[in-house]
Amino acid sequence: MHAKNLFAYHPLVLALCLSGLPLSAALAADQPNAVAPGGALELQETNINAKAVENPTGHVRGPVATRSTSASKTDAAIKEIPQSVSIITRDEMDERKADTLAEVLSFTPGVITQPGGFSRVGDDFVIRGFNVGSGTGGILRDGMKLQGSVYDGGIEPYGLERVEVVKGASSVLYGQLSPGGLINTITKRPTDVPLHEVNVEYGSHARKQYSFDLGGPLDDEGQFSYRLTGLWRDSDTQTVDAPDDRRYIAPAFTWRPDEDTSLTFLASYQETRTGFAPPLDYDLTTSASTSYPKVDRDLFTGERGFDHYNNYSTTIGYLFEHSFTPDLKILHSLRHFDANLSWDYMQIADTGSAALRKQGLLARRASIRREHSEGWTSDNNVQWTLNSGRWQHTLLAGVDYYHKTYDSHRYAGATSLFNPDAPVYDAPTTITSADSGSDLHSSQTGLYVQDQIKFDEKWILVLGGRQDWAESRTYANATGKRTPREDKKATGRIGLVYEADNGLAPYISWSQSFLPANVFNANADTSFEPTEGEQYEMGVRYTPPGMNALLSAAVYDLKQKNSLSTDLTGNTVQFGETRSRGVELEAKADITANLSTTASYTYTDAKITEDSVASRVGTRIDGVPYHMASLWANYRLSALGLPKVVVGGGARYMGTSRTSSSDLDEKVDAYTLFDAKVSYEVDDNWTVAMKAQNLSNEKYLFCNVSCRYGDERTLIGSVNYRW
Template identity: 85%
Template sequence: MPAKKIFAYHPLTLAILLSGLPLSAAYAADSASAATSNATLELQEITIDAQALENPTGQTRGPVATRSTSASKTDSAIKDIPQSISVITRDEMDNRKTDTLAEALSYTPGVIAQPGGFSRVADDFVIRGFNVGSGTGGILRDGMKLQGSVYDGGIEPYGLERVEVVKGASSVLYGQLSPGGLLNTITKRPTDTPLHEVNVEYGSHARKQYSFDLGGPIDDAGQFSYRLTGLWRDSGTQTTDTDDDRRYIAPAFTWRPNDSTSLTVLANYQETRTGFATPLDFDLTTSSSTRYPKVDRDLFTGERGFDHYNNYSTSLGYLFGHDFTPDLKIRHSLRHFEADLSWDYMQVADTGSAALRNRGQLARRPSIRRERSEGWTSDNNVQWTLDSGRWQHTLLAGVDYYHKTYDSHRFAGANSIFNPANPVYGVPTNATTANTGSDLHSAQAGVYLQDQIKFDDKWILLLGGRQDWAESRTYNFASGARTPRDDKKATGRVGLVYQADNGLAPYVSWSQSFLPANVFNANANTSFDPTEGEQYEIGVRYTPPGTTALLSAAVYDLKQKNSLSTDLTGNTVQFGETRARGVELEAKAEITAHLSATASYTYTDAKITDDAVSSRVGTRIDGVPYHMASLWTDYRLTTLGLPQIVVGGGARYMGTSRTSSSDTNEKVSAYTLFDAKVTYEVDRNWTVAMKAQNLANEKYLFCNVSCRYGDERALIGSVNYRW
C-alpha cells in the first residue's frame, strides 16, 4: 500500500491512531529551526510501518492477534497463511485467569483438553480428532520441540506470552508430528519498557498463589534487557489428599548490540507436586447405568503417603538472530530440557468377577514409576526476501535437529479389594513385579525449504518441502530386547491465499505429516511403520475494515494412514486409516472500546475407516464429539458510570461423545460449563478480581478410552499490583 502522508499530528498522537492499522504514514515533527525568531515550522518526513507495531512473539493488546511465526517460521500476517491458526494472547489468558495450558485453550475451536485432574500433570490434547501431546512432539516452545514424554509435566501458562495452535498436518517445518497439528508456546521475553507486577491469590480448596513478572531495560542505551517471572502455589483439590502445588521461576536476558543483532537467553525451573487422577472405565463412573460399584468425583482411591506425582524440570537455551541486510536474515536457536519424575498411584479396575461386583467391591493395584527425560533441540535457518516489482519472494531454508531420551522404570504391586461406598485404606503398596519399563533414545534431523510468493499484493502462494531422517533405539528392561528403528520421509505443503480489497482472504491448501510409531511389533519382532497424515483444507478469514477483529472459517478433510490398533487376540497391529472431517468457525473482536468477545463453533466427524476388526470400521473416535461451541465476552461498565469495573463471562459446550471403556453402547453425556470473572481497577496500580470456574458446579465426565471427572466449581480471588 502506498504511504499515506499526514502532517498535522503530533508523533505520539499519530502512533496511537495508527496502532494496529496495516498502513504506512509520515508525520511532521518539530525541527530545531522551529525556535527561530519568525517561529517557522520546518517539517520532517519520517516513515512508520504500523504493521511492525505488533510483535508476533511479544506483547499484544487485547485478544486479537494479526501476526504469527508458528505456521511459516517467518513473521507473517495470519491472513497470509493458508492454514488454520488460533492465537491465545497474554491478555486473553489474563482475562480468563488460566492456570493450565488446557484452560488457556478451552475456548479454542477444534481443541479438546483433558480435565484438571489430568492437565495438572501433563499437556495432552486432541486437535481435529487426533492426539497432539507431549509424547507426539506436538507441544513446542518457541518453535522447537520440548518434552520427551507426555508425563514430563504441564507447561506453566503464566510464563507464556501467547499460545499458537496450528491445525492439521504440519510436518514440513517441524518434522515428526501428529496429523492433528501442533501447539507453539511463546515464552515471555525481555521487554524494551519497564514492566512490574505482583499477584496474590486465594480461593477454593485453601488455594494460595503468589506470582510476579518483572522486566525492562538494564542500561540507558537499551542494549541489555531482562525478564524474571515466578510463581508459587500451594493448593488442595476437590479430591482429598491430592494437592495442586507448583513452583516456577524463569529468568531471561537479551543482548542487542545493534539494531541488526540480538541474543536472548531463556531458562526456567519448574516443580509440580500433585496427584494423578486415576483413569476409570466408564462403567465405574456415576454417569453409567450399569450395575458396577461407582467411584464418585471427589473420592480418593489412592493410599495416603503413597499416591503422588512429583515432577522437576529445567530448560536452558537461547535464540540468536542477525540481519545482514533488511532482506537477508539468519536465525539460530538451541535448547536443553530435562525432567525427573516420581509417580505412584493406585490403579482402580473391575476384576470381572460378578460376585465381587455384586458386593460393591473393586480391585486396586499399586503402580510405581520413576522416569527421566532429556532432550536437545536446535533450529537454524536463513531467510531471503526478493522483490521484483509485482512479485515478492520470501525464501526460507533451514535444518533442525532433535534428540531425546526417555528412561522409564515401571513396577506394580499386588491387588487389594476396595469398597467405594466404604473405603478402607492402609494396604501394602510395595512392588511385586519386575521392571516393565524401557529406555528410549531417538533422534530426528530434517532439512526444509519454503517459498512465500506474493503477486500484486493480492495472491500469496506458499510452497514447502522437507526431508526427515529419524532413528530410535528402545531397550526393554523385562525382556532385554533391543528394538532399532530407522525411517526417512519426505513431506510437502502447498497453499494459495487471495487478499480481497474488502478484507476477505479465502485460501486453499494441502499438507502432509508423519510420526514414527515407537511401539514394538511382537508379531514381526520389529517396530511399526510411521503413521502418515494428509490434509485438504478450504477456508476464509475476514477483517472488517476499520475494526480490530479477525473472523475465520475452515472446512477440512484429514486422514491418517498406518494407524495402530489391536486385533481380536489383543496384539497391537497396524491397519489402514483414520479420518476426520469438519468445520471450524472462530471470531475474535474488540467490538467497541468497552466490549470484546471471542466465539467459536466446531463440527468434527472423526471415524475409523479401516481396522483389523471389521466391527470397528465406521465407529467414532473416542472422546471426540460432533459439536463443540464456546463464547467469552468482557465488558467495561463505562456506560453505567463504573469504568473501573470489567465483567467477563463465558460458556463452553461439549457435545455427546463415545468411549470404548463401556461394556454397553452408552454415550458420554453432553455438558455446558459456565465461567465468570469480575475485575475492579482501584487505581492505576491496584486491581482486585474474582473468578468463578464451572459456575453452575456441573458434574461432567471426559472419556477418551478411559474416563476422568472434570473439576467442580472453584472460586478464586486475586489482588494485582503493577508499577
C-alpha cells in the first residue's frame, strides 16, 4: 500500500506513525482544505524541528553543554540549577589539547589551578578562595568521592567525557566538602555507535605520546557495548631529571537487558612517573628582590637516582540504573579505589642563617615517603517525578557512604648544603629520623532528600536537606597515639529560578557545607571541630534565542567558620572565619558555523576576618588574586577557502596575589599566558595539529603559602586517525 493511500484512510494515521518519535503532527481546524472531499489527507508543506535531548554524561558537540547531573544528582537543565556550574566538554578539551586536569580547568571562572610542576603529581585547586583538592574530597569521579590524598596521582583527562565544576557550599548532596565546591569528572562510557580513534604526539622535551579510544555496540540488538581508552607517554620536562611519564588504561562495559535497565562496569589503571617540584619560599625565587640565593625554574635541586614520584592507582566499580515507570527510577553505584606511592625528593629547608646566605648556599634535606590509599564509595537514590496540573515535583532521596584509609610513612635524612649557582650532587640521602607519618581511617554516611519543584514551566524551587555522620581515627606512627573523632552535621540548601520567555533565567540561593578537620591538635588531646561553610548567591543565565550559547553571571558571599591557622609558636589552631565575595562571568557560544568561543572573568575578594594573630585579620588569602580573565576562540577558515583548517588561540590573565613571605611587598606579579593551536583535516579520517602553550615563554610564578614556577613554552605536534 502506498503511503499516500495509507494517509487517505484517516488523518490520525499520521499521528500514530509519529507517536514513537520525538516529533509531532498537528492538523489545524481552521484549514478547510487540509482534508480533500474524498476523505484523503492532503499534506501541506511542513517544517519539523526536532532536537535530541542532551545526554548529561555523554558527548556534546562543541563547548556548550546545557544539562548536568552534578549540582542536583538528577538530569537537569543548567538553567534550572540555582547555583553556579561550569562544564568543560570533551570537544573543548580536545580544542585546547588539555593534558592535565589543571589545564582542563585553566579557563574556568573562579578556579585557580596549579602549574605543571605540581599538577603532574596531584590535583589541587582553589575555588572561590578555598582549597578544593583530592585531600578535601572535592575531586569526584562519576558523582562519587575518589581519592584519599592530594598525592594519589592526578586524574588523566583523556579518560574523561566532561568535567563539571559546582561552585560554593555543596554538602547537601555530597557530604564532606570544602566551601569552595566540587569538581566532578565524568568518565568516558560505552557508546551506541562505533567509535575508533588513535593519536600519536611528539613535542618539546622529547615528548612521545600514544593514545587510543575505541567503543561501540557488541551485538546487533544493542544490549552490549564497550569502551576502551588508553594512553602511553614518555617525556622529559624543563627540569632535568624530572620526567613526565604516564600509563593509562580504562575498560568499560555496558549491559542493557531492556530499555528500562542498564549496568555499566568501569575500571582503570594508571601509572604516574615524574619528579616532585619542591615548594620554594618566595624569597628563593627569581621574582623576589632579596639577596637570598635564587633557584631558577629549570634548576634540578634534587639528587639523581634518588628523586622520584611513582604512583600506581586502580579503580573498579559499576553504575546501575532501573526505571520502574517513566516517573520512578533507582540509581545505585559502587567503586573501589587503591593507590600506592613511592616518593623521594630533596626538600629545600629554611633559608638558613645570614652566613649561609652570604655564601650563596641553601640547606637541603632528604624527604622519603611511602604511602597507600584505599577507599570504598557508594551512592544509592530513588528519583520520583510527580505531575499535578501546573505543578511538577522531581523528588530525590538517597544514602551515600564513603570509607577511606590513608597510611603514610614519612622519614627525613641528614641536612646537606647546595649552591644553586654551581650545583654539586651526591649528597647523603639515608634516613636519620623516626617515622613521622600517620595512619588515617575515616568514614562518612549521609542521608539526603531533595525536591525540585516546577510551577507553570517558569518557576523552579529547589529544596534540599542532609544529615551526615562522620568518624575518623588517626594513629601517629612515631608515638602510637590514637586520635578518634566523631561528628554529625545537618546541612541544607534552598534556591529559586525564574525562566523567562526571552531566554533569561535569574536565580537566588543559599547553601551550606562542612568538612571534618583531620589534623593533629598539638595543644589538646582532641581533634579540631569541622569547618563550616555558608553561601548566598545571586545570578542569571541567558540562552540567546536561535543561538547555541550559554551566558552566565553570578555574585556571591561565602564564609567559612572554624578555619585553621597557625599561632605565633607555629602550632595549628582553630581560629575563626574566612570570607570570600566575588563576581564570576562566563560565556560559551557557537557564534557562527565556523567560530566558537569561551570567555570568563573573575573578581574574588577573599580575606581572613578572624585569626588568632591580630595582624592577619583583613589580609588577603594567599594565592588568590582579585582579578582573573580568559578567552579562547576556534575559527574554521572557510571564508578564506580553507574549510579544513581550524585555528585556535587564547589568553589567560592572573592578577597580582599575596604570598606568605618575608619579602616586604609580599606580592606575586600578575602574568598573561598565550596558547595557540592549528589543525588540518586531511580527509574524513586523518587530522594533523600543532599546539603551543605559553607562546611568549612567560616566566611566571604561582604562590599559595609556598611557590612553584610555571612551565616554559612547549610545542606539541599530533596526528589523529578516526574511522
